[in-house]
Amino acid sequence: MKCKKVERFLLRSFDELLKEEEKNELKKHLESCPLCQTKREEYQTILDALKEKDFPEPKPYFWERLQPKLKERKKYDPWSLWKQWALRAIPASMLLVILLATAIMLFIPPQKEKLSDSGDLLLRNLDPLQETTILLEEEKVEDKNMMLIFVAMEEKNSTGRYLP
């Protein structure tokens, strides 16, 4: 096993993360490699030095000192203000929008559909063929035909429909 790989094993061994076979492999290498032995001692010295015998305690009256700071912070906390006011305002404003939309739909009458001339005449209970009837009653055949052509052209222009 190479020394570089051993270093990884060595470091993992301090956390007891090695499998049994890896432990044996490491032990075997350490027995034959003085450099890695020294490395292990150095790491051990560092880790021992890092271990704390006595941790210091926080300064006295921790909660008593913390309490006024919490009060102060709570006053200007934007999240609390948002929670207090805006979260109530959201459902209220949504309800208002729904009510307005319903009112608009209920009270504004639907727009009338535009009727064609003949539809308009029928609605008013008038004869839509009144004009044509007058033309058909003409005596001269030429006049009748000419009139009918002009009327057909006019109607074609307005409705897009071909009339003989």
Added chain:
Amino acid sequence: MQEKELVRLSKEGNKEAFASLVKKYKTKVFNLAWSLTRDRETADDLAQEAFIKAYVALPKFQFKSEFGTWLYRITVNHTRDFLRKKSKMSKILVEKMKEMPLVQENEMTKKEKELISEQRRKFVRQCLQTIPEKYQVIISLRDIQGFSYEEITNILKISPGTVDSRLHRARKMLRKKLAPFFIQKGGNHEM
């Protein structure tokens, strides 16, 4: 009362419940800050600020992790911010360290040995403050505070593989920093 119940009550603004949580966690939170700053006054301030941050953020706490883990995460992040701002200060410390040997002499009285051991401890910790803060944090959590890999994964929100590799790199870095002092022992080894 169960911790979950205390957290729920604190979320609703119950000060007494939050006081119980502070009482339970103040030492651990303080120690976390202290292990990274090595200053009691600063660590106390950071611990207080971490609790204020937690109190303000409590309504957003979803019980997805343990309250303690969540609180430690706040503390670590807050202390990291502090360290980033103060990073220039730690560079001065290296100069002060040069006269402190890491070797342990054999012919010493118990008192002298204790004194040397204490000096060594101080020395290694001062050296720790000179490595990048993300490596300081991982060493502090694992080697000083003794958190498990799983706990570190949850506190730092990183994968177990990242915990392993970062810790490995951090220890190597610290050893490299201390290398000149190990050489005094007489070893002529590869660094």
